[in-house]
Amino acid sequence: MPRHIAIIMDGNGRWAKKRFMPRIAGHKRGVESVREMVKACIQRDIPYLTLFAFSSENWRRPAEEVSFLMNLFIRALEDEVVKLDRNGVRFRVVGDLSHFEPKLVELITRAERQTAGNKRLDLTIAANYGGRWDIMRAVERLLAAQGGKSGELTEADLAQHLAMAYAPEPDLFIRTGGEQRISNFLLWQLAYTELYFTDLLWPDFGAAALDDAIASYHNRERRFGRTSEQLSEGCEQGSPAAAAAALEAQQQDA
Numbered sequence: 172m173p174r175h176i177a178i179i180m181d182g183n184g185r186w187a188k189k190r191f192m193p194r195i196a197g198h199k200r201g202v203e204s205v206r207e208m209v210k211a212c213i214q215r216d217i218p219y220l221t222l223f224a225f226s227s228e229n230w231r232r233p234a235e236e237v238s239f240l241m242n243l244f245i246r247a248l249e250d251e252v253v254k255l256d257r258n259g260v261r262f263r264v265v266g267d268l269s270h271f272e273p274k275l276v277e278l279i280t281r282a283e284r285q286t287a288g289n290k291r292l293d294l295t296i297a298a299n300y301g302g303r304w305d306i307m308r309a310v311e312r313l314l315a316a317q318g319g320k321s322g323e324l325t326e327a328d329l330a331q332h333l334a335m336a337y338a339p340e341p342d343l344f345i346r347t348g349g350e351q352r353i354s355n356f357l358l359w360q361l362a363y364t365e366l367y368f369t370d371l372l373w374p375d376f377g378a379a380a381l382d383d384a385i386a387s388y389h390n391r392e393r394r395f396g397r398t399s400e401q402l403s404e405g406c407e408q409g410s411p412a413a414a415a416a417a418l419e420a421q422q423q424d425a
C-alpha cells in the first residue's frame with residue numbers, strides 16, 4: 172500500500188457548471204469527497220494523506236469565490252475537527268498563513284494543537300501553498316541555520332526545512348479533473364512519486380475511484396533509477412565508484 176497519497180482536488184467548478192449551479196456549489200460538494208477520502212485512508216491503513224485545497228495562485232480568482240472558499244474552510248474546521256480527533260486523525264496545514272484572516276489562523280492553530288497526539292492518519296491540508304514558496308522558504312531557513320558558514324550541502328539538509336519534513340515523500344499523486352499538470356504543488360517531494368490522473372471531477376471522486384488509483388499504483392515498477400533486472404535480483408546496489416571499477420575491469424579485459 173502507498174504510505175503517503177497526495178491529491179490535487181480539481182474540477183469543483185466544472186462539476187457545478189454541468190449542473191447549472193454556481194461554482195461555489197461544487198466547492199461545497201467537494202468537502203464531502205474530502206470526508207470520504209479521510210475515511211477511506213483510515214480504512215485502508217494509509218498513514219499520510221495530503222490534500223491541495225488552495226494554491227498560492229488561487230488568490231487570482233474572483234474575490235467572491237476566494238472569500239467563499241475561506242468561509243468554507245472555517246466552517247469545515249468548526250464542524251469536522253472534533254470528528255477528526257475522535258477518529259485519531261492528526262490535522263496539519265501547510266502553506267503561507269500570513270494572508271489568512273485571524274479567525275481562520277486561530278482555528279487552524281487550535282485544530283493542530285488538539286490533534287497533535289493522534290497517530291492513525293496524518294492529514295495535511297495545503298492552503299495558500301506553492302511548491303516554489305516551500306523551496307524558497309526552506310533555502311532561507313537553511314541559510315539562517317548555517318549562520319553564514321559555508322560547507323557542502325546535501326539534499327537532506329534542505330529537505331529538513333521543507334513544510335512537510337515530518338512526512339515521507341508521496342508514493343502516489345492523484346489529480347482529478349482531467350488536467351495533467353502539477354500546478355505548483357509539492358515540487359521537491361514529487362521527484363519519484365507515481366503520478367495518476369483521472370477525468371473524474373473532485374466531487375465525483377470516492378472510495379471506489381481511490382481504489383482504482385491504488386490498483387494503478389500497484390502495477391507500477393518503482394525503479395528509482397535502477398534497472399528492472401536489478402530490482403528482481405533483490406537489488407544489488409550500484410554507485411559511481413562501482414561503475415568506475417566495472418569500467419576499469421572491462422578495459423583490462425579488452
Ligand code: IPE
Pocket residue numbers: 180181182183184185186224225226229240348
Ligand atoms: C478545485 O476546483 C478547487 C480549488 C482550486 C479551490 P476548481 O475550482 O479548480 O474547479 P475547476 O477546475 O474550475 O472545474
Ligand code: IPE
Pocket residue numbers: 179180181182223224225226229350352354
Ligand atoms: C490546483 O487547481 C490547485 C488546487 C486544487 C487547490 P487549479 O484549478 O487552481 O489549477 P490550474 O490553475 O488549473 O492549474
Ligand code: MG
Pocket residue numbers: 181182183348
Ligand atoms: Mg481547477
